[in-house]
Amino acid sequence: MTATKSKSLPLAKRGLNFEMLMWIFTRLSALAMYALILFAIIGALIMGARTQMNMADVLRWGFMPNLSHVQNTNVPDIAPWSTPFWRAVASLLLLVATAHGVHGLVVICDDYIVKPRGRQIVRLISIVFMIAMIAIGLYVVWTL
Amino acid sequence: MALKRNVSLASALRYKGQGPMLTYILHRIGGVGMAVFVTVHILASFVGGKAGIFANSIYENWLFQIFIFFCVLFHAINGLRITISDLWPKLIQHQREAIWVEWAVFLPIYGIAVYVIIRAALGG
Numbered sequence A: 001m002t003a004t005k006s007k008s009l010p011l012a013k014r015g016l017n018f019e020m021l022m023w024i025f026t027r028l029s030a031l032a033m034y035a036l037i038l039f040a041i042i043g044a045l046i047m048g049a050r051t052q053m054n055m056a057d058v059l060r061w062g063f064m065p066n067l068s069h070v071q072n073t074n075v076p077d078i079a080p081w082s083t084p085f086w087r088a089v090a091s092l093l094l095l096v097a098t099a100h101g102v103h104g105l106v107v108i109c110d111d112y113i114v115k116p117r118g119r120q121i122v123r124l125i126s127i128v129f130m131i132a133m134i135a136i137g138l139y140v141v142w143t144l
Numbered sequence B: 001m002a003l004k005r006n007v008s009l010a011s012a013l014r015y016k017g018q019g020p021m022l023t024y025i026l027h028r029i030g031g032v033g034m035a036v037f038v039t040v041h042i043l044a045s046f047v048g049g050k051a052g053i054f055a056n057s058i059y060e061n062w063l064f065q066i067f068i069f070f071c072v073l074f075h076a077i078n079g080l081r082i083t084i085s086d087l088w089p090k091l092i093q094h095q096r097e098a099i100w101v102e103w104a105v106f107l108p109i110y111g112i113a114v115y116v117i118i119r120a121a122l123g124g
């Protein structure tokens, strides 16, 4: 294959609009999710998951460090798993993942819906949907 | 809805984007799959009751687990490749090699997970 030289404009010439910011956000949120998931897995191992949980449960906890994800494991005492600290980590993951996922769905819709009116409707629905999912998610994380 | 394409559906299907095209499609399927799963899952734990239990019985099905783990693992590994090569644009020249590395990471992990899921489904 002939090498195609990748060109990237200096930031000043690229322009920084909302789409560009969201493009960057998608990448940074990807890295943030990796960090949060690894953090939750390491936390679980420190809290004794190695002898009390199987791999699938550790992963379940890692993807969302939420109390209901350890309830039917062999963990003897679930109090350390439902501290405000872990609820805060879960909330952070929820916020980042919801913003990433909803924006991703908008990007996909834009590939198939090309009229400005349709795109406006997609954006409106996505904002309502995002706020609703964050509200319900936070309720579940903090009250269960 | 009127959908204006510059190419016919037949030639779109004949498009051979090879490896990179495949990862793009799988990344999209994985993203949508997770979004649907996460939405239903949050709603199920919110409403609880019979509907919640019904939704949970879907996730516990081994076929669903094989599907959703594919979505999660592929999207995460492929997303890391995209992120790395976007933050260091010079690496895009090596994307085909990067995709081979990606499969080399994905296949063993996914293979072991599928094995474990099926073994659990068979009651072992």
Ligand code: HEM
Pocket: A026, A027, A030, A031, A033, A034, A097, A098, A100, A101, A102, A103, A104, A105, A107, A108, B027, B028, B030, B031, B032, B034, B035, B038, B075, B076, B077, B078, B079, B080, B082, B083
């Ligand atoms: C470690 C976790 C994750 C990583 C590393 C990751 C990475 C990425 C990246 C880099 C993109 C941009 C792709 C592109 O522009 O070509 C993307 C798109 C997307 N992501 Fe994620 N993601 C993760 C988790 C999630 C989750 C949890 C969801 C769903 C709730 C999700 C849903 C989506 C969707 C719908 C897209 C748009 C796909 C498309 O444009 O075809 N992602 N992801």
